[in-house]
Amino acid sequence: MSSSVKPFIVVGNWKMYKTSEEAVNFVENLIPYAETASSQVYLAVPFTCMDPVAVMCKGTKIIPGAQNMNDRDDGPFTGEISGKMLQSVGAQFVILGHSERRQIFQESNEFINRKIKKAIELNIRPILCIGETASERDKTQTTQVLTSQIKHGLNALKGDQIAELILAYEPIWAIGAKQAASPEVVQKIHFFCRNYIADQYGITVSEKISILYGGSVTQENAKLLMEQNDVDGFLVGSASLNVESFGKIINNSKGSPSKN
Ligand code: PEP
Numbered sequence: 001m002s003s004s005v006k007p008f009i010v011v012g013n014w015k016m017y018k019t020s021e022e023a024v025n026f027v028e029n030l031i032p033y034a035e036t037a038s039s040q041v042y043l044a045v046p047f048t049c050m051d052p053v054a055v056m057c058k059g060t061k062i063i064p065g066a067q068n069m070n071d072r073d074d075g076p077f078t079g080e081i082s083g084k085m086l087q088s089v090g091a092q093f094v095i096l097g098h099s100e101r102r103q104i105f106q107e108s109n110e111f112i113n114r115k116i117k118k119a120i121e122l123n124i125r126p127i128l129c130i131g132e133t134a135s136e137r138d139k140t141q142t143t144q145v146l147t148s149q150i151k152h153g154l155n156a157l158k159g160d161q162i163a164e165l166i167l168a169y170e171p172i173w174a175i176g177a178k179q180a181a182s183p184e185v186v187q188k189i190h191f192f193c194r195n196y197i198a199d200q201y202g203i204t205v206s207e208k209i210s211i212l213y214g215g216s217v218t219q220e221n222a223k224l225l226m227e228q229n230d231v232d233g234f235l236v237g238s239a240s241l242n243v244e245s246f247g248k249i250i251n252n253s254k255g256s257p258s259k260n
Contacts, residue, residue, distance in 0.1 A: 006210055008226065009166065009233030010250045011042040011127065012240025013067060013095060013214075023049035026243055027056045033247030034061040039233065041250050043240075044095050047081050054090025065093035065124070068101060071114035083115075083122045093125040095235075097153060099172045109152030116153060120161050127166040127235070128153050129214070130193075134173035142171075142189065147196055159201045163208035168235045169193060174215025176237060183224045186213045190230035219248035226252065 018026065023045055034041045042063045045053050054064040070080040086094065096119065097112040112128070119126040130149040132142045146169070154162055169189055174181045181189075190211050198206035213225055214235030225231055239245045 006208075006232050008039040008252075009042060009210055009212060010037075010039040010246075011044060011065075011093075011095070011166075011168075011212065011214075011233070011235045012246055013044045013098070013235055013237050014046060014240060015067065015100070015237060016046060017241055018046065018049065020049040020052055024052050024056065027053055027062065029243045030062060030247060031056075031060050033243070033250060037061060037250040038252050039250045042093055044093070047086075050086065050091055051089040057090075063092050064090055065095070065127075066091045067095045067098065069094050069096070069115060069119065069124075071111065071118045073118075083118050083124055087122050087124060091124055093127060093166075094119050095127045095129060095168075097129045097149070099129060099131050099170060099175060103172075109149060110155075112153050113155045116157070116165070120157070120165075125165065127168050127212070129168045129170050129235070131170040131172050131175075131215075137171065137173060143192055146189070146193060150193065150196060151200070154201075159205045162197070162201050163205045166210045166212060166233075167193065167197075168212040168214050170214035170235060177216050180216040180218070180221050180225065181213070183228050186225060187228035187230055190228065194230055217249065219245050222249045223252065 041061055042065055044065050044067045050066060057064045066086050069083045069086055070077060073082050073084045096115050101107045116126045130146050132145040136142060136145050171181050193211055194206045197209060210232040211230060212233040212235050213231050217234045217236045218239050236249060239249060
């Protein structure tokens with residue numbers, strides 16, 4: 001099942017790194033790389049720099065977004081940020097269900113599903129992260145874990161809504177690790193996910209949905225990973241913190257526009 005007609009999407013996930021000043025400086029330097037990028041460039045920034053980054057990204061090829069949101073519009077939820085608030089400062093997409101949110105902040109599939117519905121309602125494109133732990137992988141539970149995360153995460157969504165969202169396969173054992181999952185493993189799992197989506201929601205949805213890989217993507221391993229048929233893009237953590245390494249990944253590892 002080919003997925004080659006879709007644009008290749010590369011999402012930088014800054015996690016809890018960069019002050020507003022550092023973010024502005026980074027985006028200034030990323031713009032020239034983004035101009036010639038063969039990938040669509042998404043940048044998931046901390047809440048505190050969403051506003052200045054979104055302003056800077058206007059008229060550029062960088063799409064600004066957030067790393068999380070609450071499923072309510074407002075209310076007595078100390079410390080939370082709503083999708084409505086993100087929308088008002090220019091967020092165009094949001095990462096939901098990242099393994100760090102699931103593991104450290106105990107986010108359930110049900111909560112993630114509510115957030116996805118709210119993001120869609122607000123026209124903020126959701127990126128649903130899924131992935132198994134090393135121990136689940138070793139117990140050959142990977143496909144079971146992934147299908148449960150997809151099934152519950154997408155509960156009660158319509159096919160055309162699912163087709164528009166982004167799925168990110170992020171094996172937890174490969175996040176922030178020395179090595180990414182092998183291209184063969186990534187292709188096998190992406191193919192499995194696409195087939196599962198075809199079974200559940202139809203072939204058209206499975207062909208339209210973008211399935212990204214995340215977990216220690218670098219400028220060195222990006223080329224082999226992106227050649228896999230069912231890899232429609234990357235979710236990049238550590239390597240997105242450095243403008244040169246991120247710039248090379250968005251330019252398909254062929255080097256930066258300014259350096260060629
Ligand atoms: C992530 O946290 O989403 C991620 C993929 O991180 P890293 O690239 O550092 O493994």
